[in-house]
Amino acid sequence: MQADERRRVILERVAEQQSIEAQTLADALGVSVMTIRRDIKRLEQDGFLRQTYGGATVHITKSVELGFNSRALQCSAQKRLIGTRAAQLIEPGQTLFLGEGTTTAQFAQFLPPHPHLLVVTASLSHASLLCSRNIPVIVVGGKLHADELTMTGPIAEATLARFYADVCVLGAAGVDPVVGVTEMDYEVAALHRMMMERARHVMVLVDHSKLGFKAPAVVAPVQMIGNLMTDSEAPEPLLAQFRDCGMQVSLVASSKEYGAPQSA
Template sequence: MSIKRKKHIMELLQQQGTLEIAELTEHFQVSSMTIRRDLDQLENEKKLIRTYGGATLAHPLKSERSFSDKQLEMLEQKQQIAEYAIPFIQPGMTLLLDSGTTTLEIAKRLSDIEQLTVVTNDIQIAAILMNSKLDVYLLGGRVQNDVGAVFGNHAEEMLKELHVDLFFLGAHAIHPSFGITAPTIEKAALKRVMIRAAEQVYLVADTSKFNQKAFAKVCDLSSINGIITDDSLPQEIYTQYNELAELKKVVKK
């Protein structure tokens, strides 16, 4: 029974991120001492981290890597996501593109869309669109070395004066309980301002971003209109995220 209970505890942690001893004792109908013993054993096995009155997953926070490191990683999946995303864009729209290698793939496919205005905080995306006929606005602010993302107060203030039809949000990590997270407080703050500036917000993220956590929270999954991901997402994860919010849908082919 102890082995089955501990396995079930880990399944619950994967779903919720954190657990309280009180809810586990009620769930399993055992004593708090039994649950504490199970949690202590799981911590010794480095499967979780004990907290005051409960436990949390032991997975480390996902850290950020350079543009060159990320550019070719999951490239086929990112290209697939970009192909899924393009039909959301209509001629004459104002489009906001977050920084990232997935949104860069979307930018590569925009040149044939007429009367499109693009706003971005990514110098790589601005460079890709430099020779197009699109109207392109690059947010001002601090440029992150090795990544090419622009962030800070200047970028946020410029965004507060704008209103866009559609925003493709990039994510460093996505979790069913913790929502969408970014590697720094400054990046999370800018993403929140971007969300407020848009009529519709779609998260674009490959399967490696799911069930992960980064340092700073951007928003809950219910704050966006949908998620566009690649078709290698496992069915159980697809089902889990697709049921989290009424307006959120994982696009999977």
């Protein structure tokens, strides 16, 4: 196993379990503890992990403290894995639109600090997290929602109109094959629709509990989604309906399987 692949597996294991012993990682990957500690040191330098005393245990850095609410506790392991895998798809030099939400927060947590990467977001919590890892960010401004620390309204939309993104990365309150992508707040829905319209490729990151759910504010039809990434607990009949709509569906399984997301 090459170093890059080994570090990807380490990130996935830590994302799933929150903390893990270096010896456990070494045993699982069939390498020495010193090799694991060198990998951890590199990941720490890149802002992904933090070592505890003696380097025996690894923890996720900068877990979402701003804008925390009860939604972050729902399907938290699945959200971490979805965010981790989605972040691996981003390439150096890309411009991203990043929507608000707890799953996109995990994406921001694990986004590599690629050269010349630029993230445009309406979320103050996401922006703070990305800035702490030296990733350039533009915050759109506008009316601040105190509960989610996200901004909406004409000022946000005017700023967004000045950009075109390679990739739009969104969460959603619900994704239904007929109704489409939906949100609880109509202003958030309007901003996310604009992000989708001004991006070359759209990724929607949701855990299985959001599939088939219909929130009141419609963002866009599912045909605007390029890649729907969810977890392996998603019901297959519903996934088949999404595939029939023409999108790629990526299933993120437990990191214990050490494989890439399944796609169809």
